[in-house]
Amino acid sequence: MGKLMVTGATGHLGRAALHQLLRSQPAERLVGLARDPSRAADLAERGVEVRRGDYFDHGSLVRAFAGVERLLLVSAVALSDRNAQHFNAIAAAKQAGVEHVVFTAVQRDEGSDVRQPGVTDSDVFAEQALQASGLTWTVLRQPIFLDVLGTSLGADPYRNGVRVPDGAGAVAPALRRDLAAASAAVLTEDGHENTTYTLSGSESGSFREIAAALSEVHGAPVPHVPVAPEDYVDGLIAELGVPRSLAEFMAEWTAAINRGEFGASTGDLERLIGYRPTGYREFFARHYPLVVPDAEQAVAD
Known part of the structure; x- marks a missing residue:
């Protein structure tokens, strides 16, 4: 059984996803990615392997993704060069032999002309890059964090x-904790291949x-x-x-x-986590x- 990796292990969502995974998976199967692994010492103490990697450093990502079967790619922070970072991560996942990439995007309606500066266009770019990569993919479109x-x-x-x-x-916001639970479910269950979910709140x-x-x-x-x-x-x-x-x-x-x-409420989040989101x-x-x-x-x- 291959490794499950979560990027952004020192961020709010990535850390929460790893804690959710620890509830159902053996720690030795879990890997976190961090620019500074020392900031994830608490996860390492629980048995999670923490590897160094930077979205701007393609080589570091190829090394970090070695042996990873499924990858939760937490999107890069807004107001940064997200296209370069996401492309590096997707290309490195392909090169390293990752089988399935789960990407966290921002909620949007198909066909909408609303563009969130620093987010929407780079989300579209990343989703298209994933779909063209030959990798199995899942996109989790997330609402505003409650x-x-x-x-x-x-x-x-x-x-x-x-x-x-x-x-x-x-607005239908959701807690990071509930979104992390959905990410963990998709990362550990079959049946979510090449699917986009809109994780609106309850x-x-x-x-x-x-x-x-x-x-x-x-x-x-x-x-x-x-x-x-x-x-x-x-x-x-x-x-x-x-x-x-x-x-x-x-x-x-x-x-x-x-x-x-x-404002859309799709019910996807509740179906994935099995309880009503806060x-x-x-x-x-x-x-x-x-x-x-x-x-x-x-x-x-």
């Missing part, structure tokens, strides 16, 4: 309200509905306060310390939500009063 949804709401929504640009679209809501959910858990009104896009960007910079490039990126994602790009109302209730996490996590893997 873990970091609060970053999009502005600073201190309990005091200031949910301050976002206006729109009627909805509960879809507009920003107005999200404000209502926060009102319930807070026990006091949390208004939905529409703001101009430029004011939204300035608020993220001034109140959350978000770099302008990241704030503008987040504004584009918020606009996509408002246009309905992330919804945003449950998440807010469980973590009240914390809403806004570290803004840098918004584009982390």
Whole structure:
């Protein structure tokens, strides 16, 4: 039985996927990829082999992928040269004899003209490269992470309200933990070959509905306060310390939500993991009063 590898072993999603795999697989079958293996010492202590590799270093990937049967390729971070990184990884997987690559992309509707800067076009490129590679592939299109949804709401929504640009679209976010469980299922089960799944969350809501959910858990009104896009960007910079490039990126994602790009609920995630994914109302209730996490996590893997 060949090895199962997860890239991005020191990132949020990759680490979560390896922890999920440890629940059903012997540790000696699992391999994590990291630019700095010392940052994955906790996984190594549990018996996971951690190999060094860098998406920009094709040779390091060929060496790291040796003996790997199935690979979870966690997509490169947004606002970077993702085309080069994903092509290197796919080519190295082919060269090393990997049989099946599972790739994490961002949720999008087929035929949509919405383009998330730094993400959509490179996702399309990676999916096309995989399908042309001759490798067996699975694409997991992921929604916005529920873990970091609060970053999009502005600073201190309990005091200031949910301050976002206006729109009627909805979002169906999911926890990284649930998405990691889906990745582990696809990596260890047959029947997912050459298939694309859209892993939308179990509960879809507009920003107005999200404000209502926060009102319930807070026990006091949390208004939905529409703001101009430029004011939204300035608020993220001034109140959350978000770099302008990241704030503008987040504004584009918020606009996509408002246009309905992330509102679909397919049921794929629940079918893969075998339980109902955590919804945003449950998440807010469980973590009240914390809403806004570290803004840098918004584009982390």
